[in-house]
Amino acid sequence: MQAAEHVTSPATARPVVDNFRLAALHRYHILDTPACEDFSFLTELAARLCNVPYAFVSLVDADRVWVKACTGMQLGQLPRNDSYCSLAVLGTPDLEIPDLQGDPRTAHLPLTVTSPFMRRYSSVALMSSDGFAIGALCVLDTKPGYLDRQQRAMLVKLAHQVMALIELRASEKTLAATVRELEQLATTDELTGLHNRRSLLHRLRFETARAKRFRAPVSAVMVDLDYFKRINDEFGHAAGDQVLAAIGQLVRDHVREIDVAGRYGGEELCVVLPNTALDGAMHFAESLRLRIAAQTHEIGPRMLAVTASFGVGTFDHFDVADAESLLRQADAALYRAKRGGRNRVEGPSTERL
Numbered sequence: 001m002q003a004a005e006h007v008t009s010p011a012t013a014r015p016v017v018d019n020f021r022l023a024a025l026h027r028y029h030i031l032d033t034p035a036c037e038d039f040s041f042l043t044e045l046a047a048r049l050c051n052v053p054y055a056f057v058s059l060v061d062a063d064r065v066w067v068k069a070c071t072g073m074q075l076g077q078l079p080r081n082d083s084y085c086s087l088a089v090l091g092t093p094d095l096e097i098p099d100l101q102g103d104p105r106t107a108h109l110p111l112t113v114t115s116p117f118m119r120r121y122s123s124v125a126l127m128s129s130d131g132f133a134i135g136a137l138c139v140l141d142t143k144p145g146y147l148d149r150q151q152r153a154m155l156v157k158l159a160h161q162v163m164a165l166i167e168l169r170a171s172e173k174t175l176a177a178t179v180r181e182l183e184q185l186a187t188t189d190e191l192t193g194l195h196n197r198r199s200l201l202h203r204l205r206f207e208t209a210r211a212k213r214f215r216a217p218v219s220a221v222m223v224d225l226d227y228f229k230r231i232n233d234e235f236g237h238a239a240g241d242q243v244l245a246a247i248g249q250l251v252r253d254h255v256r257e258i259d260v261a262g263r264y265g266g267e268e269l270c271v272v273l274p275n276t277a278l279d280g281a282m283h284f285a286e287s288l289r290l291r292i293a294a295q296t297h298e299i300g301p302r303m304l305a306v307t308a309s310f311g312v313g314t315f316d317h318f319d320v321a322d323a324e325s326l327l328r329q330a331d332a333a334l335y336r337a338k339r340g341g342r343n344r345v346e347g348p349s350t351e352r353l
């Protein structure tokens, strides 16, 4: 048990270790997270085992104490200097204040002098894995008193459970972020930042299936850079990569969030436009064509302009049965755009419409 006179007053200057303690607390990303039954269950259990009406899981932030879970009364947060728990994180791990009204550190605090007029406080510090007290599991009563040995032992065990839960939530968050990052890596083309071929085809199949199911249109726009071989031959492969990356960025900026832009292969890109009929897709392709042609690329001392040819396929008529035939249609249109002189947009052949 902590002797009262050994505990730092909340109003006194905080030791430097408080910065490390705060860093440890913030690493868990638990502050301001929604209420969670698992934590509430532990405060309920603490209150019952200690035979008191109130229990809290409190986290001591720089200037406030934020309550993750509570039993007996609703408490969101309170100023750090107004809380009992701020004493708990700067002293020894176990704190017992048998009479809050008679203790000079707590006699003036709001919860002591106003309803519910707390009289007794017992806590166990919540210790981070690197040894810092980030908060406390505490129990309170409006009658003076203290925990017996058995109750304190239970409170220590429950505090370990609270900490295990905090660690678990933090690990889950890290894991989810890692999975998102891996998904991003697995589906993104490194050079252009667009979907890679596998991801593009996957999304195309999904969008065509959805379009068929809901009888909605879907279009695919094939984009092939013109005379790209010359750029590689004349300025080197790195210059070609630079141009491709810049065009990838331009395409990313130009598409809507629900559109799927991907690198189909080499210098060929494809944009899937869900819920877009031929008119819209032709308009999109023409506007992208103009933007690509207007973009200049600084290659050493030279400023290069690059154009692209476009083939549009669409799925608002019944002769296109699946993703593959939609792509074939766009590819055939692209071929005609190339043959027709490049830097132009071609739609599906008129015989097929």
Ligand SMILES: Nc1nc2c(ncn2[C@@H]2O[C@H](COP(=O)(O)OP(=O)(O)OP(=O)(O)O)[C@@H](O)[C@H]2O)c(=O)[nH]1
Pocket (backbone or CB within 6 Å): 191, 224, 225, 226, 227, 228, 229, 230, 232, 236, 237, 238, 239, 240, 241, 244, 265, 266, 267, 338, 342
């Ligand atoms: N730098 C670079 N070049 C690439 C990449 N992928 C494909 N290419 C090049 O793109 C060029 C494509 O050449 P071609 O298929 O002859 O087409 P083109 O020169 O663009 O001519 P048209 O399409 O007929 O206008 C080749 O030189 C490929 O090496 C890449 O990732 N980086």
